[in-house]
Amino acid sequence: MDVLLPRTLEEALEMKAAKPEALPIAGGTDVMVELNFDLHRPEALIDICRLPELREWKRENGMIFLGAGVTYGRIMRELSELTPLTQASRTVGSPQIRNRGTVGGNLGTGSPAGDALPVLAAYDAEIELASANRARSVRWNEFHVGVKKTALEPDELILGARWRAVRGPGSFSKIGTRNAMVISVAGLCLVMDDDARAVRVALGSVGPTVLRASEAETFVAEELTRSGNWDDPGADLPVDAMGAFAERVAAAARPIDDVRGTAAYRRHACAVLARRALGWALAARREGVGRP
Amino acid sequence: MLIRTKVNGEWREADVWAGSSLLYLLREEMQLPGSKNACEQGECGSCSVWLDGELVCSCLVLAAQAQEREVRTVEGLADHDELHPVQEAFLEAGAVQCGFCTPGLIVAVTDLLEHDPSPAEPVVREALSGNLCRCTGYAKILDAVSLAAARMREGKA
Ligand SMILES: Cc1cc2nc3c(=O)[nH]c(=O)nc-3n(C[C@H](O)[C@H](O)[C@H](O)COP(=O)(O)OP(=O)(O)OC[C@H]3O[C@@H](n4cnc5c(N)ncnc54)[C@H](O)[C@@H]3O)c2cc1C
Ligand code: FES
Numbered sequence: 001m002d003v004l005l006p007r008t009l010e011e012a013l014e015m016k017a018a019k020p021e022a023l024p025i026a027g028g029t030d031v032m033v034e035l036n037f038d039l040h041r042p043e044a045l046i047d048i049c050r051l052p053e054l055r056e057w058k059r060e061n062g063m064i065f066l067g068a069g070v071t072y073g074r075i076m077r078e079l080s081e082l083t084p085l086t087q088a089s090r091t092v093g094s095p096q097i098r099n100r101g102t103v104g105g106n107l108g109t110g111s112p113a114g115d116a117l118p119v120l121a122a123y124d125a126e127i128e129l130a131s132a133n134r135a136r137s138v139r140w141n142e143f144h145v146g147v148k149k150t151a152l153e154p155d156e157l158i159l160g161a162r163w164r165a166v167r168g169p170g171s172f173s174k175i176g177t178r179n180a181m182v183i184s185v186a187g188l189c190l191v192m193d194d195d196a197r198a199v200r201v202a203l204g205s206v207g208p209t210v211l212r213a214s215e216a217e218t219f220v221a222e223e224l225t226r227s228g229n230w231d232d233p234g235a236d237l238p239v240d241a242m243g244a245f246a247e248r249v250a251a252a253a254r255p256i257d258d259v260r261g262t263a264a265y266r267r268h269a270c271a272v273l274a275r276r277a278l279g280w281a282l283a284a285r286r287e288g289v290g291r292p
Numbered sequence: 293m294l295i296r297t298k299v300n301g302e303w304r305e306a307d308v309w310a311g312s313s314l315l316y317l318l319r320e321e322m323q324l325p326g327s328k329n330a331c332e333q334g335e336c337g338s339c340s341v342w343l344d345g346e347l348v349c350s351c352l353v354l355a356a357q358a359q360e361r362e363v364r365t366v367e368g369l370a371d372h373d374e375l376h377p378v379q380e381a382f383l384e385a386g387a388v389q390c391g392f393c394t395p396g397l398i399v400a401v402t403d404l405l406e407h408d409p410s411p412a413e414p415v416v417r418e419a420l421s422g423n424l425c426r427c428t429g430y431a432k433i434l435d436a437v438s439l440a441a442a443r444m445r446e447g448k449a
């Protein structure tokens with residue numbers, strides 16, 4: 001086995017073109033487990049954790065770009081105004097894991113339980129990819145095409161994710177058996193976009209990939225319009241709207257029974273998370289804050 | 293694969309299989325068995341070290357990722373015969389039973405106190421959430437953290 005140690009993105013993409021079978025390793029928090037347990041013995045590894053191009057994030061023209069190599073620890077320290085992303089990062093593993101684990105690695109592994117993924121889905125992010133001779137971007141839902149299956153070509157690397165910065169509250173929450181070091185049984189990200197007058201809801205761990213609850217999104221946006229809440233955040237939604245929203249979110253889930261929970265429990269969890277997330281967002285709007 | 297890395301202030305080299313972890317490099321090739329090998333999957337924290345100043349699980353770092361970088365291990369904490377205040381505090385508070393988790397916890401606690409000299413208990417619990425102990429029930433570990441924090445603050449004052 002070989003380890004390639006590129007110093008720049010350009011060098012890395014050339015190496016990947018010459019040796020497409022080389023497995024990228026960023027924080028290593030997924031890759032090393034497989035190596036240590038001999039579950040997977042790649043022919044070569046390519047260490048991308050030092051590439052400066054992947055370690056940056058920036059805001060430009062109303063967009064946010066998050067480099068694939070930005071760790072959860074850095075998100076918590078440097079991007080705390082992105083509430084749902086920071087909340088999701090805080091739930092990942094432990095301090096040691098968050099100091100190494102990256103959003104690019106979460107995308108690369110493509111587990112439906114990846115905690116950064118519902119956030120990218122709710123932001124409606126584009127995933128930027130590059131090979132030595134082309135760059136392209138695909139929408140989040142075109143990137144994960146099945147359980148742990150991605151649209152990444154063998155000669156490509158993930159550069160990062162890009163999305164339009166939204167004004168409005170949002171949150172990420174997840175259900176697990178304890179407070180730290182836990183793979184989610186169900187996760188939910190809700191983002192309220194005051195400018196587009198839209199609500200976006202994404203679910204993790206309740207389907208083969210992360211899912212959006214589109215019907216629930218349309219329903220609640222219309223309820224907010226009907227009640228006048230977009231213009232007057234003090235306006236109340238009809239009493240049954242929260243429950244009806246939660247029901248629609250739960251209906252969007254496609255859960256299975258597994259060791260972490262039953263499908264029925266997961267569906268119920270989605271409804272609970274949805275109701276709470278909407279409650280927090282409405283309260284934040286009432287208080288005039290951009291976040292819960 | 294030849295790896296050159298600065299460990300506890302000293303540049304060292306060792307030849308390892310390219311798929312080896314930093315934990316293996318330290319324990320098996322560099323005679324630094326202080327970092328423990330328990331789960332090899334990031335769950336227990338007993339292999340905690342610093343890589344370029346950041347707290348990490350050395351079992352999840354590829355040895356080659358430490359190439360030309362700085363590693364600090366539990367062995368680097370004591371000053372010859374004089375223990376680090378965190379080590380002292382663990383002994384005094386009775387926070388060590390079988391001792392297997394101890395090096396990792398000492399590293400994690402030191403990392404915490406270097407960033408936050410007087411952490412509130414919830415902060416301590418969160419900071420140590422990646423370190424498992426099967427013996428102590430954690431109460432004495434929390435005592436050791438308070439003791440070490442107080443001593444380190446005094447030391448600085
Ligand atoms: C103890 C423990 C707890 C964990 N807890 C959580 C948790 O709570 N929530 C959660 O979501 N995850 C969790 N994880 C999983 C893991 O930490 C995350 O998936 C993390 O985001 C992986 O990032 P990484 O940089 O370490 O990835 P790596 O292990 O380096 O890579 C993962 C995959 O992505 C590919 N890859 C990485 N970067 C790129 C790139 N730029 N271009 C192309 N491919 C790339 C790699 O080839 C590999 O296939 C946990 C893991 C451990 C060991
Ligand atoms: S041995 Fe590294 S975390 Fe358990």
Ligand code: FES
Pocket residue numbers: 387388389390391392393394424425426427428
């Ligand atoms: S003292 Fe035995 S595991 Fe902690």
